Amino acid sequence: MDTRKVVHMGMLIALAMVLSFIESQIPAFVAVPGIKLGLANIAIVFALYSLGFREALGVSLIRVVLSAILFGSVVSGLYSAAGAILSLLGMALLKKSGFFGTVGVSVSGAVLHNLGQIGIACFILKTQALVYYLPFLILSAVLSGVVIGIISAVLVERLGGEEYGRRAEK
Amino acid sequence: MDGKNRRATLVRDLILIAVLLCLGIGLLVVSRSHNRTGAYAVVMVQNQEIARYSLAVDGVYDINDGTNTIEIKDGRVRMTEAVCLNHLCIRQGWIRFENQSIVCLPNRLSVIVRGTDDSYDYVL
Numbered sequence: 010m011d012t013r014k015v016v017h018m019g020m021l022i023a024l025a026m027v028l029s030f031i032e033s034q035i036p037a038f039v040a041v042p043g044i045k046l047g048l049a050n051i052a053i054v055f056a057l058y059s060l061g062f063r064e065a066l067g068v069s070l071i072r073v074v075l076s077a078i079l080f081g082s083v084v085s086g087l088y089s090a091a092g093a094i095l096s097l098l099g100m101a102l103l104k105k106s107g108f109f110g111t112v113g114v115s116v117s118g119a120v121l122h123n124l125g126q127i128g129i130a131c132f133i134l135k136t137q138a139l140v141y142y143l144p145f146l147i148l149s150a151v152l153s154g155v156v157i158g159i160i161s162a163v164l165v166e167r168l169g170g171e172e173y174g175r176r177a178e179k
Numbered sequence: 180m181d182g183k184n185r186r187a188t189l190v191r192d193l194i195l196i197a198v199l200l201c202l203g204i205g206l207l208v209v210s211r212s213h214n215r216t217g218a219y220a221v222v223m224v225q226n227q228e229i230a231r232y233s234l235a236v237d238g239v240y241d242i243n244d245g246t247n248t249i250e251i252k253d254g255r256v257r258m259t260e261a262v263c264l265n266h267l268c269i270r271q272g273w274i275r276f277e278n279q280s281i282v283c284l285p286n287r288l289s290v291i292v293r294g295t296d297d298s299y300d301y302v303l
Contacts, residue, residue, distance in 0.1 A: 082285075084284065084285070108188070108191050109188065109191055109192055109195060110185075110188040110189060110191075110192045112189075112192045112196075113188075113191060113192035113195045113196070116192075116195065116196055116199060117195065117199070120199055130282075130284065133287070134223075134225065134226070134282070134284075134287060134289060139280070139282060140210075141210060141278060141279060141280060143206055143210075144203050144204070144206035144207035144210060145203075145207070147199065147202060147203035147206065148200070148203035148204070148207070150199075151196060151199050151200050151203060155196065
């Protein structure tokens with residue numbers, strides 16, 4: 010991995026951390042655990058479009074570990090990690106299929122993120138009762154996913170997505 | 180990407196969003212349609228039932244060695260105190276229907292409303 014790529018990834022990790030911090034300062038506005046904006050997903054989606062799946066996974070996992078240390082706990086880190094991995098896998102597949110644009114990719118990433126979190130929460134708490142929250146989590150993920158997706162789409166378009174990544178490789 | 184291609188992608192994105200919205204609303208309708216008023220508030224810690232209170236009896240109870248406090252009133256239950264950072268469990272307010280739950284992730288605790296027949300796990 011060349012230096013430019015490392016720098017590029019480091020920049021996106023820093024960006025994701027800032028976005029995680031901003032998000033951690035926004036008080037929970039709905040009383041359902043797991044509902045949030047997912048601002049950091051902007052950096053992850055951009056990483057996926059400009060660098061590729063492996064690099065985006067790296068950015069995402071390092072972000073999860075760092076924000077668990079800084080703003081959360083081991084348990085919250087575990088929830089985020091499950092959501093982050095599932096979400097990135099889904100986004101990479103949908104992007105690869107070529108059928109969907111940045112918004113579609115981002116929305117399904119948001120939904121999968123919440124599904125991963127609720128899955129691991131059911132596993133840790135050993136209860137199916139959390140399924141009760143599922144509809145709310147899906148609906149909120151669609152809403153926030155559209156917003157985040159539009160922001161990401163604008164970024165990818167303005168900064169040039171893959172082209173930006175290629176410039177980073179040169 | 181040319182204009183035509185872009186429009187096709189946008190349409191597919193919109194279809195995907197619509198499908199996910201329908202899924203969410205569908206699940207919501209299904210989960211709402213069989214609401215029955217519960218009879219007990221069951222306190223679970225890591226899948227172990229540690230306490231059970233009748234919703235017919237009003238009262239305030241310290242649970243899980245005092246990490247949480249629940250209040251039962253008029254057949255409903257809510258979390259009133261919790262030793263945790265975000266207090267999401269408290270903000271969830273009252274619950275009264277079977278299989279509704281209040282979850283306190285930091286304390287790995289959940290309060291679930293169960294019916295008289297103790298019909299177990301929730302299947303959508």
